[in-house]
Amino acid sequence: MEKFRFLTSGESHGKCLTAIIEGVPSGLEIDIDFINSELHRRQQGYGRGDRMKLESDTVEITSGVRFGKTIGSPITLSVKNRDFENWQKVMSVSPSDQTDDKAFSVYRPGHADYAGSIKYNQQDLRNILERSSARKTAIEVAVGAVAKLILKQIGITGSSEVTQIGAACCPDKFHQEIDLTREKGDSIGGKFVVIYKNIPVGLGSHVHWDRGIDGRLAQAVMSIPAIKAVEIGDNPLGFCGSEYHDEFEIKDGEICRTSNHAGGIEGGMTNGQDLVISAVMKPIPTMMKSLESIDLKTNQKAQAHYERSDVCAVESCAVVAEARVAWVIANEILLKYGSDSIEELKSRVL
Ligand SMILES: Cc1cc2nc3c(=O)[nH]c(=O)nc-3n(C[C@H](O)[C@H](O)[C@H](O)COP(=O)(O)O)c2cc1C
Numbered sequence: 001m002e003k004f005r006f007l008t009s010g011e012s013h014g015k016c017l018t019a020i021i022e023g024v025p026s027g028l029e030i031d032i033d034f035i036n037s038e039l040h041r042r043q044q045g046y047g048r049g050d051r052m053k054l055e056s057d058t059v060e061i062t063s064g065v066r067f068g069k070t071i072g073s074p075i076t077l078s079v080k081n082r083d084f085e086n087w088q089k090v091m092s093v094s095p096s097d098q099t100d101d102k103a104f105s106v107y108r109p110g111h112a113d114y115a116g117s118i119k120y121n122q123q124d125l126r127n128i129l130e131r132s133s134a135r136k137t138a139i140e141v142a143v144g145a146v147a148k149l150i151l152k153q154i155g156i157t158g159s160s161e162v163t164q165i166g167a168a169c170c171p172d173k174f175h176q177e178i179d180l181t182r183e184k185g186d187s188i189g190g191k192f193v194v195i196y197k198n199i200p201v202g203l204g205s206h207v208h209w210d211r212g213i214d215g216r217l218a219q220a221v222m223s224i225p226a227i228k229a230v231e232i233g234d235n236p237l238g239f240c241g242s243e244y245h246d247e248f249e250i251k252d253g254e255i256c257r258t259s260n261h262a263g264g265i266e267g268g269m270t271n272g273q274d275l276v277i278s279a280v281m282k283p284i285p286t287m288m289k290s291l292e293s294i295d296l297k298t299n300q301k302a303q304a305h306y307e308r309s310d311v312c313a314v315e316s317c318a319v320v321a322e323a324r325v326a327w328v329i330a331n332e333i334l335l336k337y338g339s340d341s342i343e344e345l346k347s348r349v350l
Contacts (some may be wrong), residue, residue, distance in 0.1 A: 001211070003334035004147060004327060008139045010079075011130035013087040017139035018078045021146060023334060024064070026072035027342040028149060035059045035145040038319070039079065042141045045315030047178040047188075049308050056082065059142045072340070077142045081135070091130070102126055104305040105297045110285025117296065125296070125305070134225040134313070137320045144323020147330035153342055154333065154349045155198045158326060160318035163278070164191040182311045185288035189226070189281040192318035194325050196264075196275040200349065203270040203332035212268025213332055220324040221279050224317060229280040233263025246273070270332075277325060281317050284310050 003023045010017030039057035057079050064075030084091065090102045103124040107113045116128035148158065165174040166181065166188045174190075181188040204213025218230045236244050239261070246257040263276035286309035295302040310316075337348040 001335060002331060003339050004150075004331040006143050006327075008136060008143070010081075010136060010139060011091060012081070012133035012135035013083060013130060014081060014091050015084050016078045016080045017136060018076065019139045019143050021064070021075045021077070021143055023331075023339055024070050024072075024075055024146060024150065025334070025339050025342045025345050026070050028070040028153065029068060030061065030065050030070060030075075030146070031149060032059060032061070034149065035077075035142050038141050038145040038148070038323070039138060042138060042316050042319045045313065046175050047182070047310055047312030047314075048316065049310045057138050070342075075146065077139065077146070079138050079142060090126075100124075104129075106295045106302040106305045107293050108286060108304045109291045109293060110282070123296065129307075132225070134320075137224065137316075137323075141320060141323045144320075144326045147323070147326035150330045150333070150342075150345075151196075151326060153346055156196060156329060156333075157198065158194065158196040158322050160192055160194045160322045162190060162192045162314050162318060165312060165314060166190060178312045187284035187287045187310070188312045189283040190312070190314035191278060191280045192314055192321065193276060193278045194221075194318065194321050195277075196325060196329060199264060199270045199272065199275050199329065200333075200336075201270060201272040203329065203336060204265070204268045206267040206269060213270060213328065214265045214268055216328050216332075217265075217275075217277055217325060220328050221277060221321050224279070224320050224324065226281045226284070226313070226317065227279050227321075228282050231263075231278045232265055233276050234261040235278075236261070275325070275329070277321070279317075279321055281314050284313060 005023055006019050006021040008017065008019045036058050039059065043057060060078045062076045062078065064070055064073045089097050089099055103126055105125060112132035113125045113128050116132060117125055122128060162174065165177045168174055168177040178188060205211040214232050221227060221230045244261050246259045246262055249256060249258055257273060260273045260276065264270055264273040286306060288306065290303045290306050293302055293304040337345055
């Protein structure tokens with residue numbers, strides 16, 4: 001069941017990235033500066049590559065908004081790829097521009113190249129790279145910003161924090177860890193946490209497997225490129241039951257809990273505590289120190305293709321995860337309380 005629905009399109013070096021969102025209530029003020037500031041946050045972070053210096057993402061809205069407010073119709077967002085001017089011929093839609101410039105045929109380990117080229121019967125691995133690249137997360141962050149604007153109307157706010165880079169668990173050591181990795185021509189991953197506050201009780205459901213909000217959140221975060229593990233609340237390994245489960249108490253006449261190990265979800269439903277989701281990002285697969293691979297044209301050993309790349313993108317990835325969590329919460333809010341106008345939604349929630 002989806003109320004907040006969208007599709008995105010666009011290649012990494014194509015003209016632009018686009019999203020069409022459906023289900024946003026009418027009357028929602030669209031703060032473009034806020035959307036752009038979220039796009040900016042995604043581009044920051046220690047360890048990003050040179051491309052981030054080239055791109056300064058901004059959103060353009062071409063439907064669904066009039067005089068600053070949504071009107072209930074589908075919203076179209078687009079983000080230009082500023083590097084496109086250097087790639088116009090290579091990414092042309094016209095058959096007359098056919099070129100082998102920027103084509104490559106050596107599979108990059110850790111990327112979609114090998115499986116994607118077999119699945120889509122492609123000999124030029126650029127045809128797989130262009131859409132599997134994490135560049136598409138820019139438009140996802142713009143969609144997430146719209147979801148955040150809905151949530152803000154009912155007092156729900158989110159944030160994220162990097163909790164580990166490689167083996168370092170203390171923020172003071174993060175930059176050093178990334179610098180050492182860069183010097184070695186290598187790459188590094190890490191872990192982050194996303195927290196959303198002021199969540200109503202009862203988003204999601206226990207009645208069917210596919211309605212649990214924990215499952216929906218896990219899918220949304222796990223499918224971010226390079227995410228390899230998702231946890232809701234505290235990892236329960238090493239706790240015994242009496243330590244892990246969050247006991248009830250009454251404080252100032254209200255039912256509350258003595259802890260939040262469950263991360264705000266029990267039985268597939270939000271329980272009113274903060275939503276806490278952590279995720280682990282693998283080391284970036286494209287490295288200066290390139291990996292052993294095979295050239296699909298010759299079936300011979302070759303060094304993996306290198307293209308301008310991040311050394312570490314955990315901070316940006318956390319911003320992408322914030323956006324994805326915002327979609328899931330916004331969808332559940334609209335399912336539970338209705339989605340026609342923002343005034344109606346507010347009167348039902350608050
Ligand atoms: C924000 C962000 C930035 C990324 N930057 C790069 C990059 O510069 N180079 C790279 O090889 N992979 C990068 N990745 C990771 C790859 O996109 C990802 O590992 C690859 O598409 C394979 O998908 P999988 O790891 O989910 O299997 C990035 C991921 C995210 C979320």
